[in-house]
Amino acid sequence: MAVREVLPEEYDDLDQKLEKELPLSIHGLVHFRLMRRKHLLTEKMVLVDSWPDFSALLIVDRPTRETWISVGFCKGPKFASNLKTILQFASRETYRFLEIVGCSSDVMDALINFNQSANSCSFRRMRTDLLVYILPAGNTFPVTVPDGFKISELSGRHTEIVHKSWPFPTKEKWTNYQITHFPSVLIETEDERPVAWELQYEYGALGGLHVEPEYRRSKLGSIVTRTLAEKMTKDGQLVFAIVEESNPISMAFHEKNGFVRMPFKFSRIGFSLEAMEKKEM
Numbered sequence: 001m002a003v004r005e006v007l008p009e010e011y012d013d014l015d016q017k018l019e020k021e022l023p024l025s026i027h028g029l030v031h032f033r034l035m036r037r038k039h040l041l042t043e044k045m046v047l048v049d050s051w052p053d054f055s056a057l058l059i060v061d062r063p064t065r066e067t068w069i070s071v072g073f074c075k076g077p078k079f080a081s082n083l084k085t086i087l088q089f090a091s092r093e094t095y096r097f098l099e100i101v102g103c104s105s106d107v108m109d110a111l112i113n114f115n116q117s118a119n120s121c122s123f124r125r126m127r128t129d130l131l132v133y134i135l136p137a138g139n140t141f142p143v144t145v146p147d148g149f150k151i152s153e154l155s156g157r158h159t160e161i162v163h164k165s166w167p168f169p170t171k172e173k174w175t176n177y178q179i180t181h182f183p184s185v186l187i188e189t190e191d192e193r194p195v196a197w198e199l200q201y202e203y204g205a206l207g208g209l210h211v212e213p214e215y216r217r218s219k220l221g222s223i224v225t226r227t228l229a230e231k232m233t234k235d236g237q238l239v240f241a242i243v244e245e246s247n248p249i250s251m252a253f254h255e256k257n258g259f260v261r262m263p264f265k266f267s268r269i270g271f272s273l274e275a276m277e278k279k280e281m
Helices: 008-020 026-037 077-093 105-113 156-165 172-181 220-234 248-256 273-280
Strands: 044-048 056-061 070-074 097-104 123-125 130-135 149-152 184-189 194-200 206-211 239-244 260-272
Touching: 008 026, 026 056, 026 070, 026 097, 044 077, 056 077, 070 077, 077 097, 077 105, 077 273, 097 105, 105 123, 105 260, 130 248, 149 220, 156 172, 156 194, 156 206, 184 220, 194 220, 206 220, 206 239, 220 239, 220 248, 239 248, 248 260
Parallel strands: 070 097
Antiparallel strands: 044 056, 056 070, 097 260, 123 260, 130 239, 130 260, 149 184, 184 194, 194 206
16 A cells, blocks of 8 residues: 655545545544644645545644644544554654544554554553544534623733643643644633633644633633634634543533534554564564
């Protein structure tokens, strides 16, 4: 199988083909559209297992850019070997270790099963499998901001406070990149103190929702999420979130705010080219 890079003149066709694979392709489609709208695809390689018909896709940073995360799509576990080939190619061309989001859990299982021993496995789950919640366009509606607050958006000057609130370890440079490139919503007090915010990650999903402790239970979280969802919908985007199954509070929150759970889960995959090469020696 020869790995193929999709060319800019083929992007319209790719968009249509990914749309036909919804909802399973939602990560790949939303990320692709977001990068294209922001004119950031020049920093990416869009790789497929064949063209014009493809079964696996990977959107990965070019080696000239510090990698954040790669976004993948695979039609199902029987095509997992094609995705594995793309990952091997991308790792040799860019980074020896890749972290990928957007593949369903059964594809992840198939990738792990390619390895004879878990100790030498070149694939591993980076986190527990994640539930997928999609917001139907008809479930967005305007919200009323309580007196004493105003809605704006995050900017570079908010990088430090947002980074400190992040629930997982990452670089402040990554936080700044998300804030300055992608849609966000910020609620401030009248004296411009940030009290609640959320943004759209580079890979397409809503995330990073935070409400300062003294303002919790005041529905500001719902206001932020609904406002950001409405903003993205008006921009022609599909709205979705990924939630850990061990977090019933987040599950209930998204369902209360109109999100609908999909009948599949996504995995966050780590792929190590070194582990694969050691195993093959």
